[in-house]
Amino acid sequence: MSVAQTKTTINAVMHSPLRVLDPIITTAHITRNHGYMIYDTLLATDKDNKIRPQMVQDWKASDDGRTYTFKLRDGLKWHDGAAVTAEDCVASIKRWATQDKMGQLLTSEMTGMKVVDASTFQISMKEPSDLAVRALAKPSGVAPFMMPKRIADTPPTQAITQYIGSGPFKMVMAEFKPGVQVVYEKNTDYVPRAEPASGLAGGKKVLVDRVKWIATPDAMTSVNALANGEVDYLEQVPFDLEPIVSANKDIIIKVLDPQGYQTVMRMNFLHAPFNNKKIRQAAMYAVGQEPVLQAVVGNPKYYKTCAAVFGCEGPYASQEGADVTIKANPKKAQELLKEAGYDGTPVVILQPTDTPSVNSQPVVIGQALRAAGFKVEMQAMDWQTVVTRRAVQAPVKEGGWNIFATNNVMAEASDPLRAFGVAANGKGAWFGWPDVPEIERLRVAFSRTPDEAKRKEFAGQIQKLVIDEGVLLPMGQYYVPAAYRKSLSGALESPVPVFWNIQKK
Structure with a gap:
C-alpha cells in the first residue's frame, strides 16, 4: 500500500471542476474555493460577518482616520519556506486591486500604500474611511489572497504559473489533472491563530493529511458515490436529489452557508x-x-x-x-x-x-x-x-x-x-x-x-x-445544502466551503 493511501484523505465533489488556478483573475467560485485552500488573507470575516485579524496581528487607525497601519503576525511562511513580508503583501494588494471592484474603489480613494518595515505596512486615504479594512476582509468575489512578491508582480492580465501561498494546505501539482482532480496536502509549517475557527476567521487547524477534489460526470453519480462511501463530501446537493440524500442514515445534510x-x-x-x-x-x-x-x-x-x-x-x-x-x-x-x-x-x-x-x-x-x-x-x-x-x-x-x-x-x-x-x-x-x-x-x-x-x-x-x-x-x-458522511465532523458554517477544522474517523 502506498504512503498516500495510508494517509487520512477527504474525498470531495465540488460544484464545478477546477481548471483556472489564479484566484485574482476570475470571480468563479471554484477558483475562489481553491484560493482558500492554499492562500491566506490579511483579515477575515467570522460567522457573524464581523471583521477579524487573520495574517495580521493587529491594525490601527490614525487619529484623523486617514491612515491605517497593519502589522503581520510572527511566524508566517510561504510554502517554499521563505518568510512572509510586508513587501509581499503590498504587491499582492496592488495586483488584487486592479481586478476587484472594491479594490479598484480602494485604489481610487488611496493617497498611498507603503512598507514601513519587514512586517508592517500602511494605507493612507484621501478622506477618513475604514474602506481599507473592509476591502482587505472581503471574503469573496475576488478575495485579496496574499502571494510572494515575485508571483504577485505578474501582470494582472496574465495568469500566474506558480501556486505558492501561506495557507493551511499546499497544492500537489504532480497530481493535478485539470477538470478531473486536484489534491491538497496539509501544510505542516502553518501556524493557526489561537482563536477558535469561525466562518473564514480564527484558527485554521488542518486535521487531515490530504483533501482530494474529484470531478464526476453527473449529479446522480456524485450522490451515489457519497452514498457508497467513495466520496466523503458533496459541496452542493442537487435539489431534485435531496430526498434521496436525506434518507441515507449515514449522511448529514446541512446548509453550511446560512447567508445563502x-x-x-x-x-x-x-x-x-x-x-x-x-x-x-x-x-x-x-x-x-x-x-x-x-x-x-x-x-x-x-x-x-x-x-x-x-x-x-x-x-x-x-x-x-x-x-x-x-x-x-x-x-x-x-x-x-x-x-x-x-x-x-x-x-x-x-x-x-x-x-x-x-x-x-x-x-x-x-x-x-x-x-x-x-x-x-x-x-x-x-x-x-x-x-x-x-x-x-x-x-x-x-x-x-x-x-x-x-x-x-x-x-x-x-x-x-x-x-x-x-x-x-x-x-x-x-x-x-x-x-x-x-x-x-x-x-x-x-x-x-x-x-x-x-x-x-x-x-x-x-x-x-x-x-x-x-x-x-x-x-x-x-440556500444550498451540503452533504457529508457521518465519518466527518467539524464542518464550519461559512460562505466558502473550507476544509480546515474537519476531522475524519
Whole structure:
C-alpha cells in the first residue's frame, strides 16, 4: 500500500471542476474555493460577518482616520519556506486591486500604500474611511489572497504559473489533472491563530493529511458515490436529489452557508440590443423570480423572492424596483420593446451545461424573453467556457455575448462595496460593462460615511439606479445544502466551503 493511501484523505465533489488556478483573475467560485485552500488573507470575516485579524496581528487607525497601519503576525511562511513580508503583501494588494471592484474603489480613494518595515505596512486615504479594512476582509468575489512578491508582480492580465501561498494546505501539482482532480496536502509549517475557527476567521487547524477534489460526470453519480462511501463530501446537493440524500442514515445534510446565494441576470451594455436602456428594461420586466427559482431549486423551503440587490434580510435590504424584479410583466416588456424600436436583433444567451447551479436560469430567461417578443439564440457550453467567454468585449459575431446568468454568495454581495456586480464604471466594471457615473459617486459616498443610516440611504439609491439602468437583475435568493458522511465532523458554517477544522474517523 502506498504512503498516500495510508494517509487520512477527504474525498470531495465540488460544484464545478477546477481548471483556472489564479484566484485574482476570475470571480468563479471554484477558483475562489481553491484560493482558500492554499492562500491566506490579511483579515477575515467570522460567522457573524464581523471583521477579524487573520495574517495580521493587529491594525490601527490614525487619529484623523486617514491612515491605517497593519502589522503581520510572527511566524508566517510561504510554502517554499521563505518568510512572509510586508513587501509581499503590498504587491499582492496592488495586483488584487486592479481586478476587484472594491479594490479598484480602494485604489481610487488611496493617497498611498507603503512598507514601513519587514512586517508592517500602511494605507493612507484621501478622506477618513475604514474602506481599507473592509476591502482587505472581503471574503469573496475576488478575495485579496496574499502571494510572494515575485508571483504577485505578474501582470494582472496574465495568469500566474506558480501556486505558492501561506495557507493551511499546499497544492500537489504532480497530481493535478485539470477538470478531473486536484489534491491538497496539509501544510505542516502553518501556524493557526489561537482563536477558535469561525466562518473564514480564527484558527485554521488542518486535521487531515490530504483533501482530494474529484470531478464526476453527473449529479446522480456524485450522490451515489457519497452514498457508497467513495466520496466523503458533496459541496452542493442537487435539489431534485435531496430526498434521496436525506434518507441515507449515514449522511448529514446541512446548509453550511446560512447567508445563502443570489442568482442574477447580466446584460452586455456594449452591443445591440442591450446598449439601449429601454430594451434592457424590457428584458428585466420579462423575467420573473418564481419561475427561475422553481427551475433552479424547486423546493420553496430553500428559496425566497425579494427585490433586494444586497440581500433579502441583510442590513441594506430595499424594495426599490420591486415592480420590475419580482414578478414577470410581459405586457410591459412588449410595450418597452415597441417604444425602443426593437428590430429583432438576436439575443445570445450563454447556457452552461455542466454545473447544476447555473444550468437552468438561461433556459427560463430565454423562454421569458421569447414570450415578450425577443428573438433568442441559446449557445450551450461548459461553465468554464462561459467564464472565459463572458470576458470577451467583442461583438457577438466575433465571440461576444448578450446575456449570462450566475450566482453570488450573499457574503460577496451584501453591500454596495462588496457587490462587484453593481460597480458601473464602464469597461472597468464587471462583465457587462455598465457605465453609470452616479452609481460610482454613491459608492464612494457610501465608503466615506461612518453613519449607518446614511449608508442605508445610499444603498437604496444605488439599488434604484441598478434596476432602472439594467445593471443587473436579481432573480431571488436561495440556500444550498451540503452533504457529508457521518465519518466527518467539524464542518464550519461559512460562505466558502473550507476544509480546515474537519476531522475524519
